[in-house]
Amino acid sequence: VMLVGDSGVGKTCLLVRFKDGAFLAGTFISTVGIDFRIWDTAGQERFRSVTHAYYRDAHALLLLYDVTNKASFDSIQAWLTEIQEHAQDDVVLMLLGNKVDSAQERAVKREDAEKLAKDYGLPFMETSAKTGLNVDLAFTAIAKELKQRHTKAPSEPRFQLHDYIKREGRGASCCRP
Ligand SMILES: Nc1nc2c(ncn2[C@@H]2O[C@H](COP(=O)(O)OP(=O)(O)OP(=O)(O)O)[C@@H](O)[C@H]2O)c(=O)[nH]1
Numbered sequence: 533v534m535l536v537g538d539s540g541v542g543k544t545c546l547l548v549r550f551k552d553g554a555f556l557a558g559t560f561i562s563t564v565g566i567d568f569r570i571w572d573t574a575g576q577e578r579f580r581s582v583t584h585a586y587y588r589d590a591h592a593l594l595l596l597y598d599v600t601n602k603a604s605f606d607s608i609q610a611w612l613t614e615i616q617e618h619a620q621d622d623v624v625l626m627l628l629g630n631k632v633d634s635a636q637e638r639a640v641k642r643e644d645a646e647k648l649a650k651d652y653g654l655p656f657m658e659t660s661a662k663t664g665l666n667v668d669l670a671f672t673a674i675a676k677e678l679k680q681r682h683t684k685a686p687s688e689p690r691f692q693l694h695d696y697i698k699r700e701g702r703g704a705s706c707c708r709p
Contacts, residue, residue, distance in 0.1 A: 533570045533571065533590070533591065533592045533593075533594065533671070533674055533678075534570075534571040534573060534586060534587070534590040534592070534593050534594070535547060535570065535571065535572050535573060535593075535594045535596065536573050536575075536583065536593055536594070536595050536596070536611060536615070537575055537595055537596035537597055537604065537607075537611065538575045538596075538597065538598070538601070538603070538604040538607050539574070539575030539576045540575065540598065540601070540604070541575060541596040541597055541598040541601070541604050541630055541631075542596060542598060542630040542631055542661045543572050543573065543575065543594075543596055544572050545630075545661035545662070546594070546596065546628070546630060546659065546661045546667060546670075547570055547572050548661070549661040549662075549664055549667045550570075550667050550668060550670075550671050551570075553664070555661055555662045555663075555664075570671075571586055571590065573586065584614075584618050587614075587615065587618035587619040587620075588618065588619070588620065590619060590620070590623060591620075591623065591624060591678055592623060592624035592625070592626075592674045592677070592678060593615060593619060593623055593624070593625050593626070594626055594628055594670060594671075594674065595608065595611055595612070595615070595625060595626065595627050595628065595654075596628045596629075596630050597627075597628075597629055597630070597640065597645075598629075598630055598631050598640075599629045599630065599631050599632050599634070599638050599639065599640045599642075599645075599658060600631050600634045600637040600638060600639050600640075601631075601639060601640075602639040602640055605629075605639075605640040605644070605645065608627070608648060612652060624674055624677050624678060624681075624693070625654055625655075626654065626655045626656070626657070626670060626673070626674060626693075626697075627645065627648070627649050627652075627654045627655070627656040627657075628656070628657055628658070628659045628666075628670060629642070629645050629656070629657070629658040629659065630658075630659045630660065630661060631660060631661075631662070632658040632659060632660050632665060633660040633662045633663045633665070642658060645658075655673070655693050655694050655697055657669070657670060657697055657701050665702055666697075666701050666702060669697060669700055669701055669702075670697075673693055673696050673697050673700075676691050676693075676696065677691055677693045
């Protein structure tokens, strides 16, 4: 599982929230390269070539933008192009709009992200590494999808990632084309 998105969108914080249930307020230590099993990549352009090398082996990608940073949302198209070029065709992909706790500073409308998600057929949720909103759910949904792909007997009903996050998510939304 690989976390991608512009620098500062909260990839490391999302992972720390999931892993340790904690949020380190005010700390921003930019990732250099790649961390452990869930690959927390660097959003900064200058580390992009390091990130490229990991796409090929990733089974799932969590693509993040920051709801308070319009530029990070505008980059999503470019990230999707990059994913298309470097990742496996059947990679599990989910779009996450992080920092939804900062309602006052919101710069990306949920509807705009929903439209983008719908256009690309991506499951989508808004998250907060600060409050934990939908964080466990994002990782659990990815885990369930990957588990089913590797173990599912053909007769079993297929796990539906979109339906799952729609049902379980708090204020979550998701879309199918
Ligand atoms: N309010 C709020 N701030 C957040 C949230 N997630 C992260 N931040 C803050 O955003 C800043 C950047 O977070 P990081 O997790 O380091 O960002 P990153 O995407 O890993 O950045 P790179 O490693 O450079 O790619 C930090 O100051 C965090 O405290 C969130 O959900 N809510």
